[in-house]
Amino acid sequence: MATGRTHRPATRSRGIPEATVARLPLYLRALTALSERSVPTVSSEELAAAAGVNSAKLRKDFSYLGSYGTRGVGYDVEYLVYQISRELGLTQDWPVVIVGIGNLGAALANYGGFASRGFRVAALIDADPAMAGKPVAGMPVQHTDELEKIIEDNGVSIGVIATPAGAAQQVCERLVAAGVTSILNFAPTVLSVPDGVDVRKVDLSIELQILAFHEQRKAGEEAAADGVVPPVAAKPHRKGPDGDVPAVMPA
Amino acid sequence: MATGRTHRPATRSRGIPEATVARLPLYLRALTALSERSVPTVSSEELAAAAGVNSAKLRKDFSYLGSYGTRGVGYDVEYLVYQISRELGLTQDWPVVIVGIGNLGAALANYGGFASRGFRVAALIDADPAMAGKPVAGMPVQHTDELEKIIEDNGVSIGVIATPAGAAQQVCERLVAAGVTSILNFAPTVLSVPDGVDVRKVDLSIELQILAFHEQRKAGEEAAADGVVPPVAAKPHRKGPDGDVPAVMPA
DNA sequence: TGCTGTGAAACAGTTCACAGCG
DNA sequence: CGCTGTGAACTGTTTCACAGCA
Structure with a gap:
């Protein structure tokens, strides 16, 4: 029922914002790169630059994990990699199922970054019987009928939904009923889940629309600089059919 | 250079948070669905439920756009669709290029939601000469050599990067040099862009890691409820080789 | 009366600036 | 001395609660 419901209200002490x-995954990625280059230590300044944040923020972030740096020196790369991995729960590995093996699902299945750090694709699931048994990313696609069994047999707690929008809510409900408590949703729908289940969404068209908003703003400013009225300017604070609106006014 | 640099510091009056x-794209999607069902008006309560937010937030959001509702009644669906579309800049259409036509790039090219509202895929670009001319989503893939020409000829200002991480920064620089000012980045790298260019990133493994964090927390709580010490509990505030750390301590 | 629109309060996140330790 | 770690100030966001209009 509750839709955007995420985890608890951040109980005092034990709460990392x-x-x-x-941002921890970002730091982890930057640290892993340093580790591969055998860099032994980094300053907050350097690491912040690599992760694309400012150093005050990074230090504050790390302060929530504990005092892992050395004053006058910086942070030990290997040690931090371990601490962050542990904090993120990546020292264990998480079996994941991907439901919906269309273009996107297949792309996700093939995505290398999956298997690397802590995640393992336990199964690929699709509703199309014609897909069943076909290998994708070196793994046979299984039919939706098997969903519950797969979840239980593999102890899956994280599910990825890459189905069309229309199927997403139903798939979500089956995943949750079978024991999944975290969902990554690529379908362009709002999922309703019970309390205690986390949902994160990745939505291409939302991201594009946000970019378009800022893009339009930039265009408006240039025009304004040229002495032209920007497209969004002079919004009437009262609504009304003041020429501004095309053929789609209220009845 | 500046990495996370987004738009201006929200100049007073004209700034929508x-x-x-x-959230506007979310509202727009919910409204479009209502519109297709020919629902004439919605209350903030109903629309908020459909968009998965609470109604106070929704009303506050709309209040930044102007007073578009009717007290005692609600919002006119068609009218709001128009206002939000306009605010997001979707009344014009934005040519977009996708660079990197691997699994993911192809999936994005095939994604319907693209063409629908305000966006048009102007070109698919890949560095692999073997891809050149091959049709993907009914469109021939073009070689990276053509990038600058394509951007200029089509007046593209939004670019989507779906290349491997190693190529992303370079592609980004070429896009920006050619005139792109908004980038949607699917490559798992931090992009550096000059001021005035917006970057949004979509990162699968980051999302999964965030889910893993919460998932671990849930597991820890259950264990705690059973009287077992949770995996992350009792973090030593001073670091040190207190059994806690495996073979990866600082030198 | 039933809803929107919005000040004001509460909360979350960021940045500043510097004390304090190695 | 150079860097981390962190209170304190600040900025942004959410929520509350209700005045005011249709």
């Missing part, structure tokens, strides 16, 4: 959690 | 902008 959500914004910080969202 | 970023958080609001990010």
